[in-house]
Amino acid sequence: MSLENYKLELENIIASEGIKYNEPMKNHTSFKVGGPADILLLPETPKQIGDAVKLCAKHGVNFYIMGNGSNLIVRDGGYRGVIIKLTSLDNVSADGEYLKAEAGASLSTAAKEALKYSLTGMEFASGIPGTVGGAVTMNAGAYGPEIKDIIEYAILMDMDGNQFKLSKEEMDLSYRSSIVQKNNYIVLEAVFKLEKGDYDEIESRMDELNKRRAEKQPLNYPSAGSTFKRPIGYYAGKLIEDAGLKGMRNGGASISEKHAGFVINKDNATARDVLGLISKVQKIIKEKNAVTLEPEVRIIGEE
Numbered sequence: 001m002s003l004e005n006y007k008l009e010l011e012n013i014i015a016s017e018g019i020k021y022n023e024p025m026k027n028h029t030s031f032k033v034g035g036p037a038d039i040l041l042l043p044e045t046p047k048q049i050g051d052a053v054k055l056c057a058k059h060g061v062n063f064y065i066m067g068n069g070s071n072l073i074v075r076d077g078g079y080r081g082v083i084i085k086l087t088s089l090d091n092v093s094a095d096g097e098y099l100k101a102e103a104g105a106s107l108s109t110a111a112k113e114a115l116k117y118s119l120t121g122m123e124f125a126s127g128i129p130g131t132v133g134g135a136v137t138m139n140a141g142a143y144g145p146e147i148k149d150i151i152e153y154a155i156l157m158d159m160d161g162n163q164f165k166l167s168k169e170e171m172d173l174s175y176r177s178s179i180v181q182k183n184n185y186i187v188l189e190a191v192f193k194l195e196k197g198d199y200d201e202i203e204s205r206m207d208e209l210n211k212r213r214a215e216k217q218p219l220n221y222p223s224a225g226s227t228f229k230r231p232i233g234y235y236a237g238k239l240i241e242d243a244g245l246k247g248m249r250n251g252g253a254s255i256s257e258k259h260a261g262f263v264i265n266k267d268n269a270t271a272r273d274v275l276g277l278i279s280k281v282q283k284i285i286k287e288k289n290a291v292t293l294e295p296e297v298r299i300i301g302e303e
């Protein structure tokens, strides 16, 4: 890998404002933990993403795609290579019952655009703090529905920079999983099929769901939402609560008192604190309930 040669060529592709060196990832993740990425890129067009990815292949440099970092932990040693953050590609537009959104658009912006045109179906996503790309990759869901229920197709890119389109069926969406994760694709854009509804009803459904979120979730502390996936036949939060682990600490990380399914950054936690707590919880629940808790949150970088 030759990061120095990569850097020289990179500056021909992306304007200097879109290139950050040794960028602390705690500034880009909702957990507020994580060491520096060698390079953080903020491309503004699919072409820039493609060029950056091709350049990575040419110089043997690792890269990782991110959206809003709301389901991501970067370890304290940081990431060797390039993190490509897509939040600058954020156009959203409606056409009849279809809503088209670029990968970096926030779900709340996309849901607001749907509301503007009285389109129903996206209410569930309005309070999830991620981007459209992150939500498609994770098949994000809340209060029943998930991305799988509304997506029509997505425009993707492979690791060689080729663009292609996949239908809902081809995306192999299942509980917090998709072909995007399995094949390391990059989501550039998604098109959702919604339905004409009533503006006031859509708005009050969004308000109701967001109120429920605020009541049940520790939104005043940094976190990545539900830390663990739902194990078949159980709820992670209930298992953790029943094991008496609410409030358990590891350094600055803690199990939320408000919602046991959330590990929170209570007091200047490091990634090590958070990951240590995740491991402790996994061990206790394995011993007590013989259930394996698998993290939902994605973990990258060096110790």
Ligand SMILES: Cc1cc2nc3c(=O)[nH]c(=O)nc-3n(C[C@H](O)[C@H](O)[C@H](O)COP(=O)(O)OP(=O)(O)OC[C@H]3O[C@@H](n4cnc5c(N)ncnc54)[C@H](O)[C@@H]3O)c2cc1C
Pocket: 030, 064, 065, 066, 067, 068, 069, 070, 071, 072, 086, 103, 104, 127, 128, 129, 130, 131, 132, 133, 134, 135, 136, 137, 138, 139, 140, 141, 142, 180, 185, 186, 187, 188, 217, 219, 223, 224, 225, 226, 298
């Ligand atoms: C308070 C809180 C509440 C939450 N509530 C929910 C909830 O109700 N339901 C739910 O499902 N999730 C929830 N989450 C988790 C998170 O918001 C979702 O998983 C969200 O979809 C992640 O989007 P992101 O843009 O932040 O992705 P990131 O965290 O940046 O990335 C997550 C994963 O997606 C990949 N990725 C991101 N963008 C792309 C792209 N364009 N192309 C390819 N890969 C990509 C990354 O490589 C990574 O593997 C919550 C998180 C928080 C902090």
